[in-house]
Amino acid sequence: MTRLPVLSIITWSPFVAALIIMAFARHRPLLVRLTATLGAAIPLALAGWLCFAYDRSAAGFQFGESWPLVPSFGISYSLALDGIGLVLVLLTAIILFAGVFASWTVKTRGQEFYALLLLLVTGVFGVFVSLDLFVFFLFYEIAVLPMYLLIGIWGSSGEIRPQGLFGWAFKRTGVGTKEYAAMKLTLYLLLGSAFILVGILALYTAAGSKSFSFLDLQQFQFSARLQSWVFLAFYVGFGILAGIWPLHTWSPDGHASAPTAVSMLHAGVLMKLGAYGVVRLGLGLTPGGAVEWAWLVGAIASINIVYGALSAMAQTDLKYVVAYSSVSHMGIVMLGIATLTEQGLNGAVFQMVAHGIMTGLFFALVGLVYEKAHSRAIFTMGGFGQMMPGIATAFAIGGFSSLGLPATAGFVAEFLTFVGAWASAHPWWLLPGVIGAFLTSIYVLRVVRQIFWGPTSADPHFHDLPDAQGTEWVALVFLVCILIIFGVVPQLIVAPIDTATVPLLVKLGVMR
Amino acid sequence: MKVMLGLGGLMAAVLLLGLFKPAVPDRRCGWLSLFGLIGLAAWSFFVRPGESLFSDAFVLDPLAIFAQRLFLVSAAVSVLATLGLSGDGFARRGAEYHVALLASLLGMFVLAAARDLVLLFVAFELMSIPLYFLSGFQKRKDIASEGALKFFLVGSVSSAILLYGFSFIFGVTGTTAMGAIPGALASGQILAKLGLVLVLAGVAFKIAAVPFHMWVPDTYEAAVTPFVAWLSVAPKAAGFIVVFRLYLEGAGSAGYMWVPVVSALAGLTIVAGNLMAIPQQNVKRLLAYSGVAHIGYMLIGIAAMSANAAGMVLFYLVAYLFGNMGAFFVVQAVGSGEETDSMSGYRGLAQRSPVLALSMLVFLLSLGGIPFVAGFWAKLFIFKAAIDQHMYGLALLGAVLTIVALYYYLVLASRMYIDTPEKGGRVPLAAPLFLAILFCALGVVVMGLYPEPWVRAALNATAGLFS
Amino acid sequence: MMTSSPAALALAALLLPAAAFLIIGVLPPLRRSGRPAAWFSIACTAAAFVSAILAWRATRGLAQPIHAVWSWLSGAHGPFATVGVLVDAQSTSMLLLVTLVALLVQVYSTCYLSDEPAPALGRYYALQSLFAFSMMGVVLAPTLLQLFICWELVGVCSCLLIGFWYRKPEAARAALKAFWTTKAGDVGLLIGIVLLHRATGTFDLVELRQLAAAGQIPLAGLSIITFCVYLGAAGKSAQFPLHVWLPDAMEGPTPVSALIHAATMVTAGVYLLTRMEWLFALTPQVMAIVAWNGALTALLAAILACVQTDIKRVLAYSTVSQLGYMMAAIGAGYAGAGFFHLLTHGIFKALLFLGAGAVIHAVGSNDVADMGRLARRMPQTAVVFLVGTLSLAGVPLFAGFVSKEEVLGAVWAGGFAVPFFGLLLAAFLTAFYMFRVVFLAFFGHRPTEADTVLVGHGQTQTNTVLIGRRQAQATMDPGQSHDLSHNVGHGVTHAHDAPFVMTGPLWVLAMIAMAIGIYFTIRAPEAEFHAPGWVTPSAIAVALSGIALAWLTYQKRAISADALATAFAPIRRAAIAKFWLDDIYLAIYRSVLLTFSRAIGWTDRYLVDGVLNVVSAWTLDAGDRLRRMQTGKVQDYVWAVGLGLLALMAWIGVAW
Amino acid sequence: MGLQAYLTLAAIVFCLGLFGTVTRRNTVGILLGIELMLNAVNINFVAFSRFRGIETGMVFTLFAICITVAEVALGLAIVILLFRTRRSAMADHIDWLKG
């Protein structure tokens, strides 16, 4: 077949852009940004095209490509896309595109910044499209590593006072600095990847078919005991990235320290890699384990939702609020997965998209506010709505999506998850879900009121702040529109997702 | 054999050149050695296995040829990097240095093919004694002689232990042929076990497994860097060849008795090596400890006791060769430019010398076992070999400590990339050294991107061990 | 033909404001231009009103509801959720009310908010359009899911419009309070919907009704479902104890209060229960709760209204009270009566609010103490306000009379005697407090210091302080809340009737209120129940006696307000404290929620993350300690070799 | 005397040598300990060789002795070198490199 290798193009075009940036764009900031925009636009356009080209009636994996890589171990570079991957690729392209614009104003070492950003995205795309577990893992690592430098170089340090029982340990580890955050994030995620790798290898060995292909392994019936612990390995490994409690602590620190675009990508897309991994590998390859451990996944997800929301409420740093809200929202994703129902799973995947866009928007906004006001301390700000109505509006819409207000993507996701939760084997999971949504409405709107409403803050630094300008609008408008479009016409997303989740559930034996 | 003779000839030539041009500060000896080694290395890739001499005391099997290539390539790269060393003193005594290095290489060469204990021992010593000399080569640096002394003393004790072990093996088998060992072991003779345990301790010194590793950081810190690069790879590889020959080859099921101790050694080595590397501020010491930890990973492959696992140890060695030597070469470049091996010399390296920093990053990632560079496959294959043998605990331990290893690699990376430079300007980089770094980087990346041929070669080399 | 079919008409009515919102929203120049945006929005709403009339006419005499749905979310077995319109007599009459009031309010606002800066006006009309769309979405919703979606949207519109003057801290706080309180109820509604879907497999109201009729809805757990749904309705329709947000919502512009917090949105809860009466009928226990709580709400709110001096707050509490009436009727099993009261109430309460708005606009204060003898200066306003008041008080020939009497009859017929008398008492109080406002504001005399004391000193002071602060704020920042700043200087003496743009809508509403009253007094609606004959006279009697008491107290001053206050001192104290509900909620929010969240935040940072840091610190320390073993002394190195050898030998078992 | 006696003797000497290397402060003293260890090995070889009746053990001993001599020469050279710079032959003092 001489068909265009669309998935490869999507995956590698950011990488090529990164190479071009490193090689040719030295000391030419505009060229850097234009190249990056191009590197982001190509996947976006192709991802949009894929949504139309994907044959929903046929379902399953499409747009396949395959070349052998290490035949003696059965590793091949094979890419394909099903409904879940499709929407997540779209999400990634959207966030990348917005992220390129959100970091337009990066001043120091912009060339390296964009190159690393694009490199990271190559990894993310690769994870979503790869069908070979090994290649999947490789891309996964690419997606994790550049984060270290991105946070370490362009991040920002905060201050956290060591106190409590473990105060001495905080002094030892240097908590609060960007180096600490970067290191914690990277090491934590790499630890997770070790679990994943062990799980993958265990399946590979047990199958004995000398193939890392997802499709081949899926055919194999693994023993119940193996499925059980391999699922746990996947759950822990991917769960770290998805921010499951209590392995989530890298996420607030990491997201708060990271530069805008990185927070956007990381909270918006990378955390989804974790959830995606649980769905794809956990549910897809070890269905027995998934059914066996659903109670645990759901229980921890419930904790995540409520605990994350309460933690977010306690924060005084704007970025930490958003970061903890991610912990809470990822709980909804995991809850949806744990329900093992069609609606729940659809909701989970939808929440990945919705939360991705929403949190991307949030971080972009926080970045803008910080850029203008040079502060992230919520309770010193006030009355910004007058000065930056555009940012205020976008923030409010993001907030509404976050608390699951209808007509935004967040609602559809949460609603589907709740329906799924009640239909699952543990209907009471519904309660933490709705409580979390309610708590979200409290902490999000509280922040909105504090920052944008009320009288102008007494601090003269906060007078005469400009609204978003020029390219800054691109990310905001783009993300807001998508958030609303997906909320109003969820079918755009749910239809492809459904083609993937239903067969998965049939395989799980929980659905006819 | 012909390659070996060629090597001997090369050594003689360098010696003669040194004799006739004494104390002239030029690098002729170095270039001669380099081209000779390159030629020999190229030649070695055309050697076919099967040669057997001295009533089977010297057999060129695939493993020997693989190891010889590894020795030759690493020596060539090291000599290349040596040519990048600045300063007259070194050039003036170049003949001694290169003769010793070639002699040691000759020892490894024979070691790889030796099937007789006497030959093995002599080769082992021929390899070791020049190393003591080489590690103290910068005799004006007073720590150099300290490092050499420690290396020498611990090494001598270990040699004694090794030889003591040999004596028991000889006593049990009544022959110096190594082929008799498995039989003796299988027959349950206690002295065979005793002998092999003693030999294991001796070899553990050479490969620097914990707790036989303590000379490593001191010696590495003291010795001249290109030599350390080689020291950190080639003698270790030789040590592993000895392990293959004595403990794996033909051992059959009797080999399983070694699994617990080797596993324990591996675990201990990984843990201690990695933990002790954390607080290091001197990059050479850091790499030394990390090297110790890598030995632990390779020992996992030994503990797995399969042809596959042994092959993966070889693969690991090759990956380690590129990654570790490359890292040391960068240390050499920065060390000669900044006159310090301390971490502080690396501040902002990425902005001063991006290529150097990037290569270092690549090497560190490879050592850390990150995909797309060689080290990842190496670790992966080792873990897979362990899992295949149901050694989950060891694999998990290794995986977890990989995270610790990444911590200190990333700390170094953060010095290079995150910190701002304290001074401007590129770090000066001699052309030969640059070539050496490039070669290693290329090796790391190529292996990382396309490991297949290397895997096949490694598996091919060890296929005969368990037949 | 599609164009004339009721469904298409309803759809047109629904989508026109949506289009207005979208166009105003996505075209910043239009939005920022202010007035053009306003007229665009008004035009769309007017068109929607016309469509609504046509749809209403088309549905009269329609036997079967018209049901037009499109798939919104797909599922493995057909569409999982649908959206569309459900057109029947109920929904179209509600549609009519919504579009009518929306139209009038939007017209009215052009004058009321004429001093707003253009972008703010654009924002206002965008939100108004969005509100109109969402409210109609609730009204026409064929499925519970769509209903919920639009339900939440009206909530957010309400929140944003209450917070229209977002720089005022009170407005901002009130907006969030409204949102959170209703959201708390919505959590219940959401749970109810989810549970109902699980029990029946559908969100569709028509299908649900068929299932209910066929008895195929499992009764087990149904009362939980209906109770949850009721929670949502209680939040939106300000039932005790979730009513606390509605009085505070008066911080929004008065037209908003008229539209959202009187006529339409707050009745959504009642409407929802009306739509689902057949389901609630299956769970009599919940019905009883609805009825009892409705009556309780009506009574308590009426008591609260008696001590208010803020004209809008009086109206707000009266709204709460009337919503209680509607709920009580539904709870009694006669949703029709409740719905009827909903419609009439929507008209006359909008009238009252808009009238009050005209007064506030003229006087520059909300406080009745600042008013007096306005009838002379604002005769038109006084007349229409009086129409509204009489209607609310339930005087015959006015709209409220018919419907209130229906409600009372329904409650009695439903067998709820105690709630019935509560409602009767509330009716008395309603007449009293409304006429108190009328007498104080429009008749009587210029207020003196003595008058303010009558209604409760503390309250007045708060209000004075409030106004003072507003003035201060207005002077500090001329850009904001200038309908007050602009009017503050007016005072009572310079008050005059508003221009026609404002009075026009008032007259329209007054006419409709009169027309409904007269029409139904002449042609009594067919009752679904048999109310005893004494209900009507007693209702009239309590209304008249309430008016009389107010006249005696505040006009004739025959009865001292002080005496009344002393006589009901405990109740008054409780009422002034708003039955301490706000305090309780605040305590829960501050002491429980925020404290708990801080504890969790601390735990996360210092314990959960602490463990991780401890492990890291241990690792680092272990490195340090192990490193110290490397003494640098060669004998120790050799010793380690010896020890290693010893260990190896021991382990491998050479000796045993 | 039986083989066992020889071997035991060698073991004793070996351990004595080890003890010396571990405990002596002077580098030369440590070297002496190593010599003892190697000497013990030689006894082992010769004893095995004699009792097995195979001369290769003796060959081994020869090699060992020669290598030992070379080793000692090199080692002493290093000691002298260190001595020149540090003015001390105390191994305890040669601990600049550590940690």
Next chain:
Amino acid sequence: MTLGIVAFWAFAVILVGAGLAVVIGKNLFHSVLWLALALIATAGIFLTLDAEFIAAVQVLLYAGGVVTVVVFAIVVTERLVGERLSHTSRHIVAGAVVSGGLLALLVRALSQAHLDMARPALSGDLTRQIGTSLLTQFALPFELLAVLLVVGLLGASYFARPEE
């Protein structure tokens, strides 16, 4: 055979005693002399094993060569410092534990091994056999030994040579 036994015991006692003196003596110079005695005693042990050639080599090369070199080194270093070298021990207990433990294990292993083989009769000239095998079977190690000695001397001379 009694002579053999007596000789063995005599040499063994001397060997062990001298060895002990080597490792615990206070005087470095004396230690070297004790070592020389120990090496000579070892040569005696070799004689009891009928290995005259090895014994000769032992005396010449080892006792002669090694001890000479060591004495030379001591003399050189003492001249450098100008004072007597102190020669004390450290960590005796730790050293004793390790070496004692090792000895215990070794002895136990030896006692469990089947070492009851009789000493076979000598066949032919042992020295000749050694010579033959050195030049045939062990020609390669022999050559390597030469290289080794060259390199060893090279290194020794490199280190010992004073700075130019």
